[in-house]
Amino acid sequence: MNDWNIQSRAHACQACGGEFADKQRYHTVLSDERSDYIRLDVCEKCWAEQYAEGARDRKGFISCWQGVYEAPPAAPPDPIQRDTAESLLRKLIELNDPQYAAASYILAVMLERKRQLRVKEQFKRDGRRVFVYEQPKTFDLFTIPDPDLQLDQLDEVQSQVAHLLEHGLNPPADAGPDATEPVAAPEPAAEEDAEVPASAAEESSEAGPIPASR
Ligand SMILES: [Zn+2]
Incomplete structure (x- = not known):
């Protein structure tokens, strides 16, 4: 099991491939598949059509939540040192x-x-x-x-x-x-x-x- 894990937020829906726009709502599903944590970010439409129903009953389901996508800034301010x-x-x-x-x-x-x-x-x-x-x-x-x-x-x-x-x-x-x-x-x-x-x-x-x- 790979216990430690970092997963970036997707910039596009991982179901339909549609790019997330600034301020667009998305849904994240965290699950555990074949000994790895899998993060899935999907748009509201795909969520409603494919995931909302029974999401919690899917094998390996851990959690899900909703977020608001923010387009990344053109250049990150203060890229060095702060963190x-x-x-x-x-x-x-x-x-x-x-x-x-x-x-x-x-x-x-x-x-x-x-x-x-x-x-x-x-x-x-x-x-x-x-x-x-x-x-x-x-x-x-x-x-x-x-x-x-x-x-x-x-x-x-x-x-x-x-x-x-x-x-x-x-x-x-x-x-x-x-x-x-x-x-x-x-x-x-x-x-x-x-x-x-x-x-x-x-x-x-x-x-x-x-x-x-x-
Ligand atoms: Zn989608």
């Missing part, structure tokens, strides 16, 4: 390496507190909680399992996160000659993000982020 914690989270999820499972979760909690991610849904799989986060600007979905952190693991995970935010993700040892070079000086914006909320994981391991109301 250091988010870009790190994206890299960690892409790596899909269990050693970063706890760090990914802590990053997601941090981002949620800064309102850069919001909990869209949570569900249980194989006895574990899985959170579905939505990035409120791009509407990308991040699927992140709850690592069930114990209190005595928090310090270690928090320093791992702080280290990653300050120094970035080191390339693997066999990545070539560059890998052995000293780490570049931390970028200015990393400082602010390096403050891992001490209570974030603590509270979350008990209660977890509050699910968005549907």
Whole structure:
């Protein structure tokens, strides 16, 4: 099972192929098919004709919701740096390496507190909680399992996160000659993000982020 997962919002209906216009309503269906999370964005017409009825009874159904499409800006404002914690989270999820499972979760909690991610849904799989986060600007979905952190693991995970935010993700040892070079000086914006909320994981391991109301 690929537990960690990012899925971008589609720019066109995935049923009829019609491009979404600015401010157009669309429906998202999240399901679980052959051990992968599948996101499907469809226009209102396709939703009404093909999905609305029995959507919840479809095999692997997890959740569905409605959104309003916003055409992406021509050039993203401030493309560098603003979301250091988010870009790190994206890299960690892409790596899909269990050693970063706890760090990914802590990053997601941090981002949620800064309102850069919001909990869209949570569900249980194989006895574990899985959170579905939505990035409120791009509407990308991040699927992140709850690592069930114990209190005595928090310090270690928090320093791992702080280290990653300050120094970035080191390339693997066999990545070539560059890998052995000293780490570049931390970028200015990393400082602010390096403050891992001490209570974030603590509270979350008990209660977890509050699910968005549907
Ligand atoms: Zn359609």
